[in-house]
Amino acid sequence: MMNEALAEPLSGYEVLVLFLTMAATTAGLVRAYVAHRTQLHQEREASTRAAARVTGLIRLAEANHDAVRIVERDLDGHREVELGGRRMQRCDVSREAA
Structure with a gap:
């Protein structure tokens, strides 16, 4: 026996609610992806700065000052x-x- 609510076509209001739910979910996933990529970029930049700092300090240590x-x-x-x-x-x- 099939549920009658599923057999009927969706009304305009139900389609709108379904569309808004899907749009909100997609926006949340995009926002999470952008936040994740931003965090990775910041960590990579900090790592690059640290490597440059150490390289500069090594050069200073090698020179006679x-x-x-x-x-x-x-x-x-x-x-x-x-x-x-x-x-x-x-x-x-x-x-x-x-």
């Missing part, structure tokens, strides 16, 4: 590293907008 001061500002905050001389000093300073 009396003293080297590195100042770095990024999303994590503000860092200053001073290499050379009699002592090696490292200062991590996070500045927050007041």
Whole structure:
């Protein structure tokens, strides 16, 4: 025995509800995909920046310098590293907008 509600054609209101449901589901999937791709891009960019930073530090370490001061500002905050001389000093300073 078949359900009579399924045998009847859909009314205009039911078609609209079905279409809006499918459109909302598709929009949610697209939004999730874009968010996922954005996160992957940010992680890849951070990884590339870290690799470039290490490469630059290796080049500085290979060169003959009396003293080297590195100042770095990024999303994590503000860092200053001073290499050379009699002592090696490292200062991590996070500045927050007041």
